[in-house]
């Protein structure tokens with residue numbers, strides 16, 4: 717299986733974690749998300765990473781779809797009453813990623829084109845979600861907690877000045893414990909410019 721990815725994409729990190737935890741080897745193909753290569757468009761008409769190409773040539777895209785494909789039948793996404801709680805946690809993690817990527821892209825516009833209110837709104841949404849996580853501790857190893865961990869890891873590399881740990885000791889301690897685990901540390905992004 718071939719994964720179109722970038723080092724810093726939190727969505728791609730989520731897929732890589734799920735692949736590791738389900739015992740899959742991925743061939744990694746680097747994509748630049750600012751100038752999308754043709755080979756990515758050929759696999760994913762939306763031009764987004766991550767995109768997983770299966771050995772039979774089928775391409776799967778959107779990280780949620782890829783993660784559910786890889787986790788099918790495993791304890792990462794069990795059937796039963798916890799399933800919707802896990803998917804809600806996954807939505808919270810993905811939502812933090814969406815807001816953080818939105819904020820990052822907005823910061824990259826020429827200063828005169830940036831919308832400070834929009835940037836502030838994304839920051840407020842991020843911190844509100846992290847506060848909710850501090851109150852309702854994530855637990856276990858699931859598609860939900862993996863998504864949350866990748867989202868918090870992305871905040872650390874892109875927005876350390878947001879200091880999301882401040883006043884949120886429970887979720888900070890949870891994340892710092894998990895960050896030391898080999899399967900998660902192995903995908904820690906090497907920060908790249910831009």
Ligand SMILES: N[C@@H](CCC(=O)N[C@@H](CS)C(=O)NCC(=O)O)C(=O)O
Nearest residue numbers: 725727749763764765766778779780
């Ligand atoms: N909902 C998508 C979001 C993926 C996404 O936005 N990826 C970014 C990189 S982190 C991207 O490819 N951006 C390029 C673009 O939107 O054209 C998913 O979960 O896979």
